[in-house]
Amino acid sequence: MLAGEVIDIVLVVNGTARVLPVEARVSLLDALREHAGLTGTKKGCNQGACGACTVLVDGRRIVSCLGLAVQYSGREITTIEGLSAGGTPHPLQAAFIRHDGFQCGYCTPGQICSAVGMLAEHRAGSASAVTADVAASPRLSDAEIRERMSGNLCRCAAYNGIVDAIREVADGPADGLVRR
Amino acid sequence: MRQFSYVAAAGVSSAVDLMARMPGARYLAGGTNLVDLIREGVEQPVMLLDVTALPLTGIEELPGGGLRIGALVRNSDLAASPLVRARFPVVARAVLAGASAQIRNMATTGGNLLQRTRCGYFYDLAEACNKRQPGSGCAALGGFNRMHAVLGASDTCIAVHPSDLAVALAALDAVVEVTGPDGTRRITLADLYRSPAGAPDRETVLQYADLITAVEIPGLTDAANSDYRKVRDRASYAFALVSVAAVLRVEDNQVAHIRLALGGVAPRPWRAHSAERELLGLTPTEDSFRAAAEAELASATGRRHSAFKPELARRTIVATLRRLATQTGAS
Secondary structure, three states, rough: OOOOOOOOEEEOOEEEEOOOOOOOOOOOHHHHHHOOOOOOOOOOOOOOOOOOOOEEOOOOEEEHHHOOHHHHHOOEEHHHHOOOOOOEOHHHHHHHHOOOOOOOOOHHHHHHHHHHHHHHHOOOOOOOOOOOOOOOOOOOHHHHHHOOOOOOOOOOOOHHHHHHHHHHHHHHHHHHOOOE | OOOOEEEOOOOOOHHHHHHHHHOOOOOOOOOOOOHHHHHHHHHHEEEEEEEOOOOOOOOOOOOOOOOEOOOEEEHHHHOHHHHHHHHHHHHHHHHHHOHHHHHHHHHHHHHHHHHOOOOOHHHOOOOOOOOOOOOOEEEEOOOOOOOOEEEEEEEOEOOOOOOOOOHHHOOOOOOEEEEOOOOOEEEEHHHHHHOOOOOOOOOOOOOOOOOEEEEEEEOOOOHHOEEEEEEEOOOOOOOOOOEEEEEEEEOOEEEEEEEEEEEEEOOOOOEEHHHHHHHHOOOOHHHHHHHHHHHHHHOOOOOOOOOOHHHHHHHHHHHHHHHHHHHHHOO
């Protein structure tokens, strides 16, 4: 596509295919917020440093501010709007409420999408920078949760509640986690 | 963000051919550094050639125990690979020490090696930077240079190379496979990065249109006893003040094999050859580790805000080797 040219891309957002007219320079974040009207995904730093814009692409968490929308044409995107099912909150959403995992709430969609991706990575056997034996798949201790969630900043510092919420879901039945 | 055209590459050779005919373009992979640089105006490409659909995503075993890593293997997939975790824990640890999980899910192996420095003056268009604008000067020399080089820098640039992975690969004598307009060639990681003297804007020996297609780690049986230790201002998700990649084998209470490389201290991943020479054949003690670290840092030059770094590097070398010596002694 030429500089300045607008082309239609198809993003499968929360299970629904959406045709979005974008220029090459439009980030995935801006495509979701400005073009698809899904403002649950937040723009914080817009430089990959805060994690507020975290979404899931084919089930893996990324920061949508550093991706160009054209790179994700045809991919399955899950945003915070896609996690609840028919008005029932996702187990992580419910746990964040139970454990006061937020104050102002601005980072929360990114925190929750990130946690969904993180738990999937852990179930797949990934290690982290604080895992003693990198060849092993450790239990999700608080230190592991904090390290694996370090890409999501909370300037209200609701970290204790966030860790409590994620630990509760991690220690619970796995079948409540995957919605699509 | 400025406008640019966008093309998704269909094959390696056609991508290289197109790039060679299009001055001012850039390859786009994970985008975690390039998109940010474009947004800041540091990079102003006329075209992005997206290579992410190319079939360079495999991790294959090489004869002799080595691994061939496709250039588009995502950082998270590299760190999660059972082969990498078992044979080269230093690589998995280095990758996991870098960035955040979200960024590791996007960033690629080749892109990681070619990411640009995070020197604040390189990013700030209002400041002098010989790397961004050759001949304009270096604002870091007299500026806030806590995150800057103490080894191998020049008076034109004191920026550090930010990659953790490259430090581990430097310790392992990795080789980078590159396809350019004239075909495919292999470059050792040690030869990939240039010294900043003279032309700090030219960070690698790669020519325009060259595309990294793979990274090969030669077989090394000792590498299972390896580690990557990163010291930084935050517990996680920060660039290194100092990092150490090390491989150690002790036999008959003597250092039989040692690989050592430093990050966060130099314009390139810094292979610590002096320390390696110093230690080989010695008894692995606190004193011999310290003497080796002293030898490596003998020429280090701390600046106003980085005067602490040479000593931090020495201590981090000693701490890393101490842990590896304990592990190898117990096994």
